[in-house]
Amino acid sequence: xPGILTLGALGASLSVDAFAAALGKGAQAPRTxxxxxxxxxxxxxxxxxxxxxxxxxxxxxxNDWIADWDHWVSFVLLAVIGGHMIVQSVRGNAEIEAPAPxxxxxxxxxxxxxxxxxxxxxxxxxxxLMDVNIAVxxxxxxxxxxxxxxxxxxxxxxxxxxxxxxxxxxxxxxxAGIGTAILLQHTGII
Numbered sequence: 272x273p274g275i276l277t278l279g280a281l282g283a284s285l286s287v288d289a290f291a292a293a294l295g296k297g298a299q300a301p302r303t304x305x306x307x308x309x310x311x312x313x314x315x316x317x318x319x320x321x322x323x324x325x326x327x328x329x330x331x332x333x334n335d336w337i338a339d340w341d342h343w344v345s346f347v348l349l350a351v352i353g354g355h356m357i358v359q360s361v362r363g364n365a366e367i368e369a370p371a372p373x374x375x376x377x378x379x380x381x382x383x384x385x386x387x388x389x390x391x392x393x394x395x396x397x398x399x400l401m402d403v404n405i406a407v408x409x410x411x412x413x414x415x416x417x418x419x420x421x422x423x424x425x426x427x428x429x430x431x432x433x434x435x436x437x438x439x440x441x442x443x444x445x446x447a448g449i450g451t452a453i454l455l456q457h458t459g460i461i
Contacts, residue, residue: 277449278408282319282415284445285394287356288387289315293420297427305425311380312421318384319391320413326395327405333396342457348397349450352390356443388416401453 296311297303391412398408 282412286416286419293423308424315420316417319416323395326392330396330399346454353447
């Protein structure tokens, strides 16, 4: 089972899309308040915690069928998700349009949060293959995302246009790195 630091790194990587969207929210806000930023962060954190559980359930159901090559599945899923994040960041599509915190339409905010957390469902499949305590993983991933998205809203006014794409690249590299580490550990290389 991965340690809390690995889960924290995983949560940070998965929260990059939420961070980019939160930066956009903060950049659009006429004034940024902690209360509004925390609401946005809580919505992103909730969905980022929920989707890995759905993916974990799917992974748990198919675990017996793919137990002999689960490390390859984990590697491919994390590498593809990380690669996609990098490509989207390089293309400049990492930010997802959303309303400013002071004008938050909660239905639109929830759709944005769900859209940014879809990749966490695929990671949830990987967590099931690794026999991770999903409750702890979801709490850590959701908590990290809440903090990152809240910070993203607060930082958005000043650094949103400059940092969004670089954050996506870093998050993609970390996810691909975690997948590679899983593969190397299970094949006995490290």
